[in-house]
Amino acid sequence: MLTVLFDGVAYGMLLFILSCGLSVTLGMMNFVNLAHGAFAMIGGYATAQLMNEAGVPFLACLPVAFLIAAVLGLVLERTLYVRLYRKSHLDQVLFSIGLAFVAMSTMDYFFGAQQRLITLPDFLRGQFEVFGARIGVYRLFLIILCGLITIALQLFVSRTRIGSQLRAAVDDARVAGGLGINVSRIFAGTFAFGSGLAGLGGALGLDLLGVDPVFPIKYMIYFLIVVTVGGTRSMVGPFIAALIIGVADVAGKYYVPQVGAFVIYTVMVVILMIRPEGLMGRRATR
Amino acid sequence: MSAVSETGLASRAAAHASLVAARRLRPAEIAFWLMPIAGYFLFPDRLALLSEIAILGLFALSLDILLGFAGIVSLGHAAFFGLGAYTAGILGKYGWTEPLSGLAIAALVAGAVGFITSFLVLRGNDLTRLMVTLGVSLMLAEAANRLGWLTGGADGLTGVMIGPVFGVFEFDIFGVTAYWYAVGVLFVLFCLARYLASSVFGLTLRGIKGNSLRMAAIGAPVNLNLVTAYTIGAAYAGVAGGLLAQTTQFASLDVLEFQRSAEVLLVLLIGGSGYLYGGLIGAVLFKLMHDLLSDLTPQYWQFWLGILLVVLVLSSREGVRGLYLRVAARFARSRHPGRKGGAA
């Protein structure tokens, strides 16, 4: 029971890191980016390649995964995404599906269809028991690292000047522009940072999820659920949502494996039933 | 009404004529429907591909009813396609081999699920609709995966038996019956859709898509019309899925996959939405491209699919609508002789 809870929390933390970039673009910038998972996939592949082919240590791979995904995000945002902010959600969906397909088949071409896994360094392996719960060292590492990132994020958004500029730009791009805030630079930076976090998430998730060419589609629904359930202004909503989803998914798979992913989809549809405008509750103010 | 002036009568007649002109059968339409006949004689050894085109065309038409006419976005239209496919397939497997009634039941099942889920879908805005449709289709895909005893699970539904069409035309190994069956069903359902588009209901849908706020302000039952459109679109998709299962005597999980929902959106994006032929034209182009490109490898195909999506969205200034206008401009001379030149 405690083990399931612990694993669920670790999984939820990972989900949060993976999807918080999307929660900013979708929940705040009002952009539907279904290719978000592609950045996570890139981070995962980068780490897997570096570790397995070049023998780079795991911890050193993490910042690299972040950087590669962030730079890619920045380039794509400046060249392609920026043209779609004003288009309809349907256009954004089609465009980002296209981008995801391209990324998926490119990975398939270079690395093959089989799943990539890594071997964690010794100090992150194994488990120990506390109060009868089996605690995986790596999951503990995940919880601590993701927790620190979450706190840093929340402080960054709520305390720093850039954070307040981001909130202003998201609230009303026109007014923010009038106040001398460089909205497009803020958006680009945010997008890149969100993509970078996804890349980091992809790297961190290698041990739990692995990485393969269908990763972006396979986990897209999880990211969307996190944002759908928690898509509010702050980082807190998606964070709580990610924890709930993580625990629910792990518990669902543990206790009722025959139902499988059904639990998660049902959660999403039910929440959308109860809060049809939940995701875009702020849209009316625009 | 005895004192109607002559000019009054004349303008009434002119008004009526302008309404009639908008739905007249155009020569290009007849030419279009000669294509499947020509296709049969020109490519007798590619009938399987041509049948797939007809089925995909019907599927895209079903999405066009939602998207092009009612303005409902969907990211999970494969749900209804898959429902239809599994319904027709399971019927065939367990002894209900008469094909037309099988299709009708497939349409009923898909339409019923469409009706029920429409209430979820229609409550939210575009983004919520995309999520709910996606969620519903993923739920169905997962359900089909789990209900292996019924659907065959990951191995697919095999052993589907389909009787002769009208009790006369047996499905043959050359796919001749399958082809004419698919084309015939497509033609009949297309004519029905065209009729619906010209009806008061069709006009109302255009109004809702054009300005749903005003539709409510003139007392139109907006949601009732949207529910009806969604249900009809779902039933059409069910028939398309049923056709696939019957003509291939097989159904597998990929009929419900997200990729299929994305694919049919692309088909409609290629052909343009809102004038019924878009899905059919898109299906022809899409399948031809697929045929050419996947001679390489399936992975390549998805790459080109993605590139095509990105390019299409970026190139059309107003997205789907812009593309439609450009496609419309290309076909304007043949398709719309009256609209722009002025029929009066």
Place this chain on the structure above:
Amino acid sequence: MNAIASPGVAGSTALAAEGLVKHFNGITATDNVSLTLPRGARHALIGPNGAGKTTLINLLTGVLKPSAGRILLAGEDVTTASAQQRVQRGLARTFQINQLYAELTPLETLVMAIMQRRGNLMRWWQPVTRQREACDEAVALLERLGLGSVMAERTSTLAYGKRRLLEVALALACQPQVLLLDEPAAGVPHGERDEILETISELPRDVTLVLIEHDMEMVFRFAERISVLVSGALAMEGTPEEVAASPLVREVYLGGAHATATAAHARKGA
């Protein structure tokens, strides 16, 4: 709370609001507004920007639900009725910003609206071309509003003034008992305003008209009674002369002597 209820006059009252209140996130957009419009009234609703005119219209038409108060349409309580039900009971509106169908022709637009009003389920599935009666009615309405020559053109290609008239025609297609006109001349060049005002003043006398307008000249030419809305509340109600003479109204809205002159001028002219 407020009790200016109007017992016994249901038969002659077309539209009544009783103590309407609407709060948005702690802001009171409509503050205890009561209105009684007898059948055939020519009523104007004026007030500075942000006075809550649009909110009041949205409450009356059912787009918004009031936080408190009642709305009576021909004596029947419609407070909880949907916008659609209110239209069917004879309450129609026009919009300050055109809400039309760019892709449809004026003829198609009106035929569609007329078919909504008739609500005949059998005819729902018939081709539009078979709706001869609706078509004839639409043509008659279009010609009455001077839109006969453009009825088969796409609405998006029409001149602005024509679209403004179509906006009115579309509301009239609902055959309203009460018609709310939200700045019908908004954005129309001064010379063409008369055409719209004339169209409005030629409407049958049994239709109750409520005009929400900024153009004081139009208000004084049109209205028999005027309600002044300030900060969501009804500041005063009276004849055009009373309103023009009111120091309060002058202060908050009309901006001094000019308005009195305009009002007097308009009255003389009318």
